[in-house]
Amino acid sequence: MGLRIGIVGVTGAVGQEALHLLEGGTLPIAEIRLFASSRSADRILSFRHEPIRVEEVGEERLAALDYVFFSAGGSVSRRYAPIAVKGGAVVIDNSSAFRMADEVPLVVPEVNAKTLRRHSGIIANPNCTAAILATAVWPLHQAAVVERIVVATYQAASGAGAKALSELDAQVRQYAAGEAIRKKVFPEQIAFNVFSHNTPVDESGFNEEENKVAQEIRKIFGEPTLGICATCIRVPVFRAHSEAIVLETRRKLSAEEAREILRHAPGVVVVDDRQANQFPTPLEAAGKREILVGRLREDPSHPRALALFVSGDQLLKGAAWNAIQILERLAA
Numbered sequence: 001m002g003l004r005i006g007i008v009g010v011t012g013a014v015g016q017e018a019l020h021l022l023e024g025g026t027l028p029i030a031e032i033r034l035f036a037s038s039r040s041a042d043r044i045l046s047f048r049h050e051p052i053r054v055e056e057v058g059e060e061r062l063a064a065l066d067y068v069f070f071s072a073g074g075s076v077s078r079r080y081a082p083i084a085v086k087g088g089a090v091v092i093d094n095s096s097a098f099r100m101a102d103e104v105p106l107v108v109p110e111v112n113a114k115t116l117r118r119h120s121g122i123i124a125n126p127n128c129t130a131a132i133l134a135t136a137v138w139p140l141h142q143a144a145v146v147e148r149i150v151v152a153t154y155q156a157a158s159g160a161g162a163k164a165l166s167e168l169d170a171q172v173r174q175y176a177a178g179e180a181i182r183k184k185v186f187p188e189q190i191a192f193n194v195f196s197h198n199t200p201v202d203e204s205g206f207n208e209e210e211n212k213v214a215q216e217i218r219k220i221f222g223e224p225t226l227g228i229c230a231t232c233i234r235v236p237v238f239r240a241h242s243e244a245i246v247l248e249t250r251r252k253l254s255a256e257e258a259r260e261i262l263r264h265a266p267g268v269v270v271v272d273d274r275q276a277n278q279f280p281t282p283l284e285a286a287g288k289r290e291i292l293v294g295r296l297r298e299d300p301s302h303p304r305a306l307a308l309f310v311s312g313d314q315l316l317k318g319a320a321w322n323a324i325q326i327l328e329r330l331a332a
């Protein structure tokens, strides 16, 4: 018997990726229902050569589905995910609405797939930056116990949505034409500039994105006291987030040992060729399901610390692909 699957937020960037991944995947799908806000409802999308009408998300429409993927923001998830669960579905939620709830597993399948066994209807997909970091760092944590993580992120404009991406494109054109740069989505000029994340800052000075990275990594790793200091930065890259990471480990890990561990790790590709000067870039990572990891170096300023640089597609492993991996495991 095939699965009945719903995607809420199908016209957004993550929803589109999820649809394409399901289309090209091997899951037996009997029915697919596509949902969006009233603004995007009634559009016709195609799935495995069949036209499918996008429905406006509504309470009664979410019944009789086996799995529903939500990627329409926290308020839509808070309102409709419990209704989908009541109707019998398991929800995989891409928003931050339920991520830190005790009864909700927060899952990166390469790290903590076993927590999928104890869900009560909702499973959370992590923040993109946390999913990318977790995939790259977990194999090293298993080998040498990571005690502290210092990370600086380089997050693509598309992480802030389609309008943000258009703003970057428009500002590049405005700059080339000598026009005044117009800002709407971002608080600062994004073209030819970088700035720290424009999410709210708490009283300690860390912004929401930085706090999410710390809290979510602790939950995913099952390490409530793991030390994490994040600085989240927006960069004028179209797609794929990068992260410069320094890890302090309990056991000393050489760069070569770390490289070897990562070469055998799931979801990771080592790109660390010093001779050819080839290392991870967001351009290279865009469109790939794996996280590219390189620039592995022993930190000369600390006896047990390792530096690395990673790039990963925030729409794939950072969102849609992670969710499809969860779905594949649930449906197996």
Ligand code: HSE
Pocket (backbone or CB within 6 Å): 127, 128, 129, 155, 156, 158, 159, 160, 209, 314, 315, 318
């Ligand atoms: N919070 C992330 C960002 C979204 O703003 O980049 C995931 O791409």
